[in-house]
Amino acid sequence: MANPLNLPMVRRSLRNLVSRPVTRRYPTEIRPRFAGARGTIEFDVDTCVFCMLCARRCPAAAITVSREDRYFAIEQLTCIGCGVCVEVCNKGSLTMSVNSRAGHTRAEVGPQGQRPGHEEWRKPAPAAEALVGS
Amino acid sequence: MDGTAFLARVGAYHEAGWRLALINVTTVLPPTAAHGRAPVAEATTAVEAPGVFEIAWAFANGGEFETIREQILAGEAVPSISEFFGAAFLYENEIRELFGVNVTGIGVDLKGQLYKTATKVPFSHSAIKARLEAAAAGAVKP
């Protein structure tokens, strides 16, 4: 039977009492994300050719691409951060950045049924000169 | 399926000190266009045949692994192996609740209270067919 006066944790606890905390003082002190951490998907509309490979391969169906409208949209809150879209894109339009997905505070649904976290880009047709609103 | 012969085989595994690893059921559906396979010509005109389940009882002994496979019709009685492998009750309750396999004589009978699912018997033939047809009709990716 163990000796009831032998308390091995006491020494450790006393040491912890006088040493520095091991936790970070978040949010005043933020640890930078490691390089290669899977964060949010970023899209460059200028290089995209609307081949729709990313939309086909997305496991969560978070990406919508339309060739006729030259339109790319991603639901950031549906995205699972797997990186398959980044892997299949031949033009390098999609990149995985280490930033966390932006918080979305509004829950309203957009005119075309876009859900919170929805981000869309439109690329003007080559001959068009008028500005296309987003 | 021949209940006595089956139980004799299970008993032999138990005598030899094997461990029950899994009781798995696969709902066998005849191929139809609804899930992307070539339709069988007679399937559309034949009377709805009772569905078939494929059951596999898997036993393990260290590195060795063997299975007993049986094809049974929906509704056919399947004897429980709880007398040999006490731990089988969990698998058998699950296959009864999720697949509708008629297992008789389970050691600890949880009377349909093990899982709480929105669709009762979600893996029965009718439930799977209904889901596949709904998916094909709606063509909606989840």
Added chain:
Amino acid sequence: MKRTVIPFGPQHPVLPEPLVLDLVLEDEKVVDAIPTIGYIHRGLEMMVERVEYTEMGFVVERICGICSFMHGMGYCVSLESIMNVEVPERAGWLRLIWAEISRIQSHLLWLGLGADAFGFENLFMHCWRMREQILDVFEKTTGGRIIHSVNRIGGVKRDISDSELAAILAELQELGAAFKETARVFRTDPSIAHRLGGVGVLSMQDARAVDAVGPMARASGIATDIRLIGANYYDRIELQPVTETDGDCLARVLVRMREIDQSIDIVRQAIGKMPKGEGQAIETKVRGLPSGEVFTRLEQPRGEVLYYVKANGTKNLERFRARTPTFANIPAMIKLVKGCDLADVPNIILTIDPCISCTER
């Protein structure tokens, strides 16, 4: 004597996941326990009807957060067996290393929860602090702390350079040295000995009768370990299953603690034996559709996990079944709970390392 029925769960401070046990009590002794699960049943096996086989890997690794890596690995290994895909050697070793690191993290999590279950919060915090170092290793190498998404059918998606591997090994060995102090607390502290010693004794015979797997069986003296079969490069590793003979809760704590040291040693062996150098292939391109069926067994931190995959030549699998070790250990848990005191119930439930998310998929 009058019997009372007390529901244990679904929310309880010691339970990591919801589980209901209706405990039938006579005075303070538990006479019977009726389990109800289903609070975290998400129907993931049903998703094979809708999700293609290439995407199912992402669903499978989300069955559980603690056992995530080995679920993804098991799914990919099963599909590779069906499709006869040869995985490059470096990818196989990387999977082994990640799997063992995942085991360390799972055991540290459990040790913390076990300490919390009998009120030793200080020790709980220490174990989880050490676990944070492992999660940082995962974030640096796979991109995610819990859900890794590095397993693909045909290999892995990311490589770890040799210098990074050496750094990881140094970190793990430092962790192993720091863990010795915590291990000493578990072994010698009188309150732990009092709460766990002699509680929930599972004799070797009973362990065989209820088909216990993993540390449950090993703590009762049965030297069973799926890694001994030698698949997935484990045949190149020297390992002996960690066993204890007492079969009580304290023995299971000791088994899991010693497995942490064993896993650090396995990572050291693996880094020594894997092919070195930069720019090696880590993924084989996979073509065609799967057709056939396979049973795959792996040793997860909680025991033997069994995957049954059946494919019929289309993009959707016909059947996917993951029989997780907690599912196999629930009969053992129910057997142990009968006849114990009410105060020991949380310790006994935690001693099987319940991962109810895995059990219910």
